[in-house]
Amino acid sequence: MQLKTLLEAPELGLNLKAGRSGLEREVRGGYTSDLLSHVMSRAREGDLWVTVQAHQNIVAVAVLLNLAGIIIAGGIEPQEDTLSKADAEGVTIFTTNLPAFEVVGRLYALGIRASNSYAALAQG
Amino acid sequence: MAEVPAMSHDPSYDLKIPVIGHDFLRAGEAASRIKKVLQALNLPPQVIRRASISAYEAEMNIIIHAYRGQLALKVTPDALTLVAEDEGPGIQDIDLAMQEGYSTAPDEIREMGFGAGMGLPNIKKSADKLTITSTVGQGTRLEIVIRIS
Ligand SMILES: Nc1ncnc2c1ncn2[C@@H]1O[C@H](COP(=O)(O)OP(=O)(O)OP(=O)(O)O)[C@@H](O)[C@H]1O
Ligand SMILES: [Mg+2]
Numbered sequence: 001m002q003l004k005t006l007l008e009a010p011e012l013g014l015n016l017k018a019g020r021s022g023l024e025r026e027v028r029g030g031y032t033s034d035l036l037s038h039v040m041s042r043a044r045e046g047d048l049w050v051t052v053q054a055h056q057n058i059v060a061v062a063v064l065l066n067l068a069g070i071i072i073a074g075g076i077e078p079q080e081d082t083l084s085k086a087d088a089e090g091v092t093i094f095t096t097n098l099p100a101f102e103v104v105g106r107l108y109a110l111g112i113r114a115s116n117s118y119a120a121l122a123q124g
Numbered sequence: 125m126a127e128v129p130a131m132s133h134d135p136s137y138d139l140k141i142p143v144i145g146h147d148f149l150r151a152g153e154a155a156s157r158i159k160k161v162l163q164a165l166n167l168p169p170q171v172i173r174r175a176s177i178s179a180y181e182a183e184m185n186i187i188i189h190a191y192r193g194q195l196a197l198k199v200t201p202d203a204l205t206l207v208a209e210d211e212g213p214g215i216q217d218i219d220l221a222m223q224e225g226y227s228t229a230p231d232e233i234r235e236m237g238f239g240a241g242m243g244l245p246n247i248k249k250s251a252d253k254l255t256i257t258s259t260v261g262q263g264t265r266l267e268i269v270i271r272i273s
Contacts, residue, residue: 036237037243038242040242053236057151059152060151060180061180064156
């Protein structure tokens, strides 16, 4: 599923804030955490990351892991420097007023899953 | 102030990037540069991923916990070596620091999502070899080796 399909899904209430150039990017899975070291170790390339962190270091995490994009949940507005950095690096950032729990549930209903390697890990 | 470690003058390191303590505005830039160099060298994706994670966590530890330092990278056909060294408070008990969940990060830094106490364990998991040396009141040095094969 492409990011732009999610942008058009009314139930997610996504606002595009940065990285328009990445909208055709394929979402391979999802990950959610607000602890950056957890994301670093467990998110996978192509994951869509749901978080309430909005400072500019989330962009570096997305670039280093080659994530598909970031959804900032809970009606939190990212700082301007976060958005300009994301535009410069080509990282797509959305915001939504939905709380993180709802966003993840609705993404799951749309067919997004934890990426394979991590799902396998969780099943032991 | 810590004496300048020998590594800083070792010409066999291909890339050296300074990192400044508490410079959150530029946080992640050193790791991003290292990732780009490794991509240009066409290394396997798993090697790039492990090196990126290691470089990021080492860079963030200098920014969060130390005063100033640098990341250095050396690549040979068999392995890449990443050295992170800093002038800073040092680590009193390295075994304790290596435990998942142990962190001395202050509250305002935890609010940004740092301080899970996962950085050093992430490096350990990503590396084939990790050597930490530290002198309290002087600084810390990490040597991270990742095999290429
Ligand atoms: N370069 C350093 N200088 C001084 N102390 C350090 C350094 N790196 C790590 N430490 C100490 O080791 C602890 C554990 O480090 P680790 O990277 O695992 O976790 P953290 O940085 O606290 O949190 P996280 O990495 O999850 O954001 C730190 O809280 C700090 O006390
Ligand atoms: Mg750390």
